[in-house]
Amino acid sequence: MFPILTVMVALPALGAGVLWALPAAARTRAREVALAVTAIELVLAVVLFLQFDTAAAGSIQFSETYAWIPQIGASWALGVNGIGLLMIVLAAILVPLVILAGWRQDDAPGRQTHYLALILLGQAFMVGIFAARDVFLFYVLFEAMLIPLYFLIGSFGGAQRRYAAVKFLLYSLAGGLVMLVGVVALYFAGPGGEQAFLTDNLTGLELSTTTERLIFLAFFFAFAIKAPMVPVHTWLPTVAENARPGTTALLVAVLDKIGTFGMITLGVALFPDAARWAAPAIIVFAVISVIYGALLAIGQVNMLRLVAFTSVSHFGIMVLGIFAFTQTSIEGAALYMFNHGLSTGALFLVVGFLIERHGTADVTAYGGLQRVVPVFAGTFLVIGLSALALPGLSPFVSEIMVLVGAFGVAKVAVIVSAVGVVLAALYVLLTYQRVFTGPVREERASTPELSLRERAVLWPLVGLMLVLGFLPGIALDTLREPAADLVSIVSIEEAGE
Amino acid sequence: MSFVTPEIAWAPLAPVIIVLGAAAIGILIESFVRTPATRRIVLLTLSVVSLVAAAAVAAVQWATLDGAGTIVLDGMMTVDRQALAWQIVILVFGALGALLFAARTRAGEEAFTPLGSVAPGTAEETLARRKGFQVTEVFPLALFAVGGMMLFTSVTDLIFLFVALEVFSLPLYILVALARRRRFLSHEGALKYFLLGAFSSALFLFGAALLYGATGDTNFVRVSEGIATVTGLDPLILSGAVLVMSGLLFKLGAVPFHSWTPDAYQGAPTPVTAFMAAATKAAATAALLRVSYEALHGLAWELSWLIWTVAILSMLLGTVVALVQTELKRMLAYSSIAHAGFILVALAGFPADALSALPFYLLSYGLATLGAFAVITQVRERGEDGTVLGEATRLGQWAGLGHRSPWLAGAMALFLLSFAGIPLTAGFVGKFVAFSAAMSEGAWPLVLVAVIASAAAAFFYVRLIVLMFLTDVPEGQEDAVEVDHSPLARAVVAITVIGVVLLGIVPGPVLSLFENAGVLLLGAAG
Structure with a gap:
C-alpha cells in the first residue's frame, strides 16, 4: 500500500530542506515554493479524507509499521483513526493559509526563507504526531517539535520574543521530561520486545493501580501544559503577545491540540482506570480554566493576549468533554478541537492583519473602524461570533455537544462552564465594540480595506465554519466511532471492577 | 617463595600494546626529529594511525572473541566485549582529540605553549615563541593517557587498577598545564588537578588496602568472594568500598569530588579539555562499572545510598551552578558535573542494563563534548590591530555568532541540544x-x-543558543570576535556532528552492538 502518511511527514520536511538549500538568488521565490509544498500536502490530506472509511472510523487506517530502534522497542508506526485524521486535515488547511497571511511580511529574503522552512518543518512534526501509533515515536516528535517552534517564536516577533521563546521551551520541556519518566516506566510495565511501544500492544495492560496512576499523571502533566490548562497556562499569553500572529495561529489552532489529542489517544485509551480516578480533579481544573480564562480575557487590552486567554477557556471545555466520558461529550470535544482550530486560527490571523496595518494590538488604540473598512469589520465580527459559539457557526455545535453530553455526569461543572460561555459573549463583543464602533479616529481614517489575499485567507475558514455549522455530520461521522470506542474502554474497565 | 613467570597471552593485549608502543616511539621521535614542523606532522600521523589501528584490532578481537572473553595476565585483566567496547570508544575520542591537538589558527598558532618549562611573560618565553618552538610531546603524552585509560577499562585487580589510573592521570596533569595563553590559569588548573588527583589516588589506595585487609586479595573476583563470606556489615569492607568508589568518583567528576573540574576545564588548552572531558569520563565510568559489578556487587544495597546521594548532589549542583556561569568552558565543566550525576543515575542499584546503556551514553556525550570544545577553539578574540588572539570564552562574546557563522553556530547548537x-x-x-x-x-x-x-539544565544550554541566534552583535563589538577556520578543528566538528545526528536518528545498530557488550566475563552480571 502507498505509505501516504509517511509521505505526508516527509514532504514538508523535505520542503524545509529545499528552502534552506536554496541559493541566495532564488530565495525571493521561497514563498512560492513553500506554498506549493503545502498545497500538495493539502491535496494529500483531501485524498486521505476521501479514502478514509468512515464506517470503520474507530479503527486505525492507513497503517504503516517499520522497525526503527528495535533494541528499545521503538517503531516507525503511523496510522490514523477519525480524530487523528481531522487533526491532520486541520493542519493541512491552516499551514498554507498562514503562509499566505504572511506573504507581505517585510523581511529580507533570507529571513523569510528561514521562517517558511521552520513552518514547514513544524508541519512535518505535526502530521507525524497526529499519526503516531508508537508512544516512543510520539514522544520523540512531541519534544523535537519544540526546536522549530522555539526558533519561530524567538527569531520572529515582538520585543520580548526571546523571553517568550525561552518560557515556552522551559514549560514544554518540563512537561515533556516528566512524560519521559512515564514513557520509560511504560516500557517496563508493558510487554517489552521489539515493538514494546506500539499503542496496540499497550492497550488493555494489566497494571497495578499505583503504577497506572503515576504513569497517567506523568503523561497528563505534559498534555496539560500543551493544551494550556490553569495553572500551567501562563506561557501561552506571553507567546501569543510576542510571536508573529501566524506562528501563534498555528501554535494554538493545531499544536496545542496535541495536548487534548494526547489526553484522548494516550491518556484515556491506555490508562482508563487512572483516567477515571483522576477525572473529578481534572474536571475541576477544566472548569477553573473555562472561567479564569474567560475572566482574564475580558480584562485584556492586548488583542493577542485576549485571544490566548479565550483559548485557555475553550481548552477547558474540551478537557471537560473528554473527561466526562460520555459518547456525546467526547464526540463534541473532538469536534471542538477541529472547530476551535478554524475559529482561533482565523481570529489570530485577522488580528494579525489589523496589527499589520497599525502596528499595535492595543484595543484602546482603535475605534470606529467599521465605517472605514466594513468588509474587514464584518469578517472580524463573524470570526469573533464563532469564538463565542453563535449558533450557525461550527464551534456552537461542538460546544453544545460537550455541555449536553457532560450534563448528566457533572451537572455543577456544566452549569459553571455555561457561565464561561456567557462571558465569551462579553469579551468578543466588547472587543468588537471598542475597535470597530464609535466615532472614527482621525489617525485610523485611512485604514486599508481587507485585500484580496487577506480575503483568500480568512473566507475559506469562515466558509468551513458555516458549512460545519449547518452540516456537522461531515466531521462527526469520523468521530462517532472513536468516541464510542473510548467510552467502551472506560466503561468496560468500570464494569470489571 | 619461588617466583613463577606468568603465562602472558599477548594477542588480547594488542590494542593496548599498539597505543603504548606508539607512545614510546613518539618519545623517541621527540628526541631524533629536530624540526618542529616535521615532528608535529610525524607525531600526528603516528598518533592517528596507531589509534585507528588499535581500534581496528579491537574490532577484530570483538568479532572473533572466544566465548565471553579472555582472562589475561594471570587474572589481572580480562578482555571481554565490555572492555573492548569501552576501548573502542576511548580510541575514537583519542583520535578526534589528536586531530584537535594538531589544529592551528590561520596564523599558525597552536593551542600549546612553545616551551612548557619557561615562566609566563618572561623573555625566554618570547624567545621560544619567536624561534617557533613547539611542545610536540603532547602527542605521546596523550597516547600514554589513552593507553592507561584502555587498561583502566579492562583491569580486574585493585593494584593494577591503581597503576592504570596513574598511567592515564599523570600525562593529563602535564597536558593541562601547557596552555599557550592565560598560562597562569592553566598552571592553576593543573596544580589543583594534580593535588586533588593525588589526594584521590591516596583515597583509592587506602580503600584498596582496606579491602585487601578484609578479604585477603586484590583480585576483583576474590574480593567479591571475600565480601560474600562476611555476614552483616563489616566496617573494614564498607569503608574500603566507599574509599575505592570515591577515588573513581573523583575521576568521574561527581560532587563532592568535583572541585577540580571547573578550574582544570577552564585552564587547560581547549583541545586537552575536549579530550579529557570525553575520554576520562568514559574511562572512569568503565572502571566504576567493573569495580561495582565484579568486586562490590555484594554491597549493592549498602552502596546505593552513596550512589543516590552523589548522583542527586551532582545533578543539582552541576545544574544550579552552571546556570550562573558567564565563562563558557566553566559552564561546560559544570554541565559535565551534572552529566556525571546522570551517569550515576544509571548505576543506581547496579542494574544489568547499565552495562549496555552507559557505553552508549558516554559515546554520545563524548562526541558532543569533543565537538563543542572543537567549536570553542575556533571562536577567537580579535585584537585592535586585527590579529587573532585567544579563544573568546565569555558568554557575551558569542552574541550573534549565528548570523556571522551559521554552520559553526548550528553545530554548537546541535551539541548543546544533545547535552540537553x-x-x-x-x-x-x-x-x-x-x-x-x-x-x-x-x-x-x-x-x-x-x-x-x-529541564533546568536545558535553560543554560538554551541561553547560549539564544545568544548565538536570537541576539544581535552588540554595538561597536562587530569586530571583537573572529571565527578562525582551522581545517582539522572543522573536521572534528564535522565528524562529531555526523555522529551525534546518526546516533540520534538511527541508534539501532550501535545500541545492539553495545547490547552484546553488556556481558562481563566475571562477576554477578556475567
Whole structure:
C-alpha cells in the first residue's frame, strides 16, 4: 500500500530542506515554493479524507509499521483513526493559509526563507504526531517539535520574543521530561520486545493501580501544559503577545491540540482506570480554566493576549468533554478541537492583519473602524461570533455537544462552564465594540480595506465554519466511532471492577 | 617463595600494546626529529594511525572473541566485549582529540605553549615563541593517557587498577598545564588537578588496602568472594568500598569530588579539555562499572545510598551552578558535573542494563563534548590591530555568532541540544537508555530528579543558543570576535556532528552492538 502518511511527514520536511538549500538568488521565490509544498500536502490530506472509511472510523487506517530502534522497542508506526485524521486535515488547511497571511511580511529574503522552512518543518512534526501509533515515536516528535517552534517564536516577533521563546521551551520541556519518566516506566510495565511501544500492544495492560496512576499523571502533566490548562497556562499569553500572529495561529489552532489529542489517544485509551480516578480533579481544573480564562480575557487590552486567554477557556471545555466520558461529550470535544482550530486560527490571523496595518494590538488604540473598512469589520465580527459559539457557526455545535453530553455526569461543572460561555459573549463583543464602533479616529481614517489575499485567507475558514455549522455530520461521522470506542474502554474497565 | 613467570597471552593485549608502543616511539621521535614542523606532522600521523589501528584490532578481537572473553595476565585483566567496547570508544575520542591537538589558527598558532618549562611573560618565553618552538610531546603524552585509560577499562585487580589510573592521570596533569595563553590559569588548573588527583589516588589506595585487609586479595573476583563470606556489615569492607568508589568518583567528576573540574576545564588548552572531558569520563565510568559489578556487587544495597546521594548532589549542583556561569568552558565543566550525576543515575542499584546503556551514553556525550570544545577553539578574540588572539570564552562574546557563522553556530547548537537530551540527537537516546536502566531497578525517584535537573539544565544550554541566534552583535563589538577556520578543528566538528545526528536518528545498530557488550566475563552480571 502507498505509505501516504509517511509521505505526508516527509514532504514538508523535505520542503524545509529545499528552502534552506536554496541559493541566495532564488530565495525571493521561497514563498512560492513553500506554498506549493503545502498545497500538495493539502491535496494529500483531501485524498486521505476521501479514502478514509468512515464506517470503520474507530479503527486505525492507513497503517504503516517499520522497525526503527528495535533494541528499545521503538517503531516507525503511523496510522490514523477519525480524530487523528481531522487533526491532520486541520493542519493541512491552516499551514498554507498562514503562509499566505504572511506573504507581505517585510523581511529580507533570507529571513523569510528561514521562517517558511521552520513552518514547514513544524508541519512535518505535526502530521507525524497526529499519526503516531508508537508512544516512543510520539514522544520523540512531541519534544523535537519544540526546536522549530522555539526558533519561530524567538527569531520572529515582538520585543520580548526571546523571553517568550525561552518560557515556552522551559514549560514544554518540563512537561515533556516528566512524560519521559512515564514513557520509560511504560516500557517496563508493558510487554517489552521489539515493538514494546506500539499503542496496540499497550492497550488493555494489566497494571497495578499505583503504577497506572503515576504513569497517567506523568503523561497528563505534559498534555496539560500543551493544551494550556490553569495553572500551567501562563506561557501561552506571553507567546501569543510576542510571536508573529501566524506562528501563534498555528501554535494554538493545531499544536496545542496535541495536548487534548494526547489526553484522548494516550491518556484515556491506555490508562482508563487512572483516567477515571483522576477525572473529578481534572474536571475541576477544566472548569477553573473555562472561567479564569474567560475572566482574564475580558480584562485584556492586548488583542493577542485576549485571544490566548479565550483559548485557555475553550481548552477547558474540551478537557471537560473528554473527561466526562460520555459518547456525546467526547464526540463534541473532538469536534471542538477541529472547530476551535478554524475559529482561533482565523481570529489570530485577522488580528494579525489589523496589527499589520497599525502596528499595535492595543484595543484602546482603535475605534470606529467599521465605517472605514466594513468588509474587514464584518469578517472580524463573524470570526469573533464563532469564538463565542453563535449558533450557525461550527464551534456552537461542538460546544453544545460537550455541555449536553457532560450534563448528566457533572451537572455543577456544566452549569459553571455555561457561565464561561456567557462571558465569551462579553469579551468578543466588547472587543468588537471598542475597535470597530464609535466615532472614527482621525489617525485610523485611512485604514486599508481587507485585500484580496487577506480575503483568500480568512473566507475559506469562515466558509468551513458555516458549512460545519449547518452540516456537522461531515466531521462527526469520523468521530462517532472513536468516541464510542473510548467510552467502551472506560466503561468496560468500570464494569470489571 | 619461588617466583613463577606468568603465562602472558599477548594477542588480547594488542590494542593496548599498539597505543603504548606508539607512545614510546613518539618519545623517541621527540628526541631524533629536530624540526618542529616535521615532528608535529610525524607525531600526528603516528598518533592517528596507531589509534585507528588499535581500534581496528579491537574490532577484530570483538568479532572473533572466544566465548565471553579472555582472562589475561594471570587474572589481572580480562578482555571481554565490555572492555573492548569501552576501548573502542576511548580510541575514537583519542583520535578526534589528536586531530584537535594538531589544529592551528590561520596564523599558525597552536593551542600549546612553545616551551612548557619557561615562566609566563618572561623573555625566554618570547624567545621560544619567536624561534617557533613547539611542545610536540603532547602527542605521546596523550597516547600514554589513552593507553592507561584502555587498561583502566579492562583491569580486574585493585593494584593494577591503581597503576592504570596513574598511567592515564599523570600525562593529563602535564597536558593541562601547557596552555599557550592565560598560562597562569592553566598552571592553576593543573596544580589543583594534580593535588586533588593525588589526594584521590591516596583515597583509592587506602580503600584498596582496606579491602585487601578484609578479604585477603586484590583480585576483583576474590574480593567479591571475600565480601560474600562476611555476614552483616563489616566496617573494614564498607569503608574500603566507599574509599575505592570515591577515588573513581573523583575521576568521574561527581560532587563532592568535583572541585577540580571547573578550574582544570577552564585552564587547560581547549583541545586537552575536549579530550579529557570525553575520554576520562568514559574511562572512569568503565572502571566504576567493573569495580561495582565484579568486586562490590555484594554491597549493592549498602552502596546505593552513596550512589543516590552523589548522583542527586551532582545533578543539582552541576545544574544550579552552571546556570550562573558567564565563562563558557566553566559552564561546560559544570554541565559535565551534572552529566556525571546522570551517569550515576544509571548505576543506581547496579542494574544489568547499565552495562549496555552507559557505553552508549558516554559515546554520545563524548562526541558532543569533543565537538563543542572543537567549536570553542575556533571562536577567537580579535585584537585592535586585527590579529587573532585567544579563544573568546565569555558568554557575551558569542552574541550573534549565528548570523556571522551559521554552520559553526548550528553545530554548537546541535551539541548543546544533545547535552540537553532533546530527541533526534544522540544525547536523547543516551538519556533514554540510561534512565531505562535505572528504572529497571525501580529507581524512579532518582529518575524524576534527573528529569527535573535536565529541564533546568536545558535553560543554560538554551541561553547560549539564544545568544548565538536570537541576539544581535552588540554595538561597536562587530569586530571583537573572529571565527578562525582551522581545517582539522572543522573536521572534528564535522565528524562529531555526523555522529551525534546518526546516533540520534538511527541508534539501532550501535545500541545492539553495545547490547552484546553488556556481558562481563566475571562477576554477578556475567
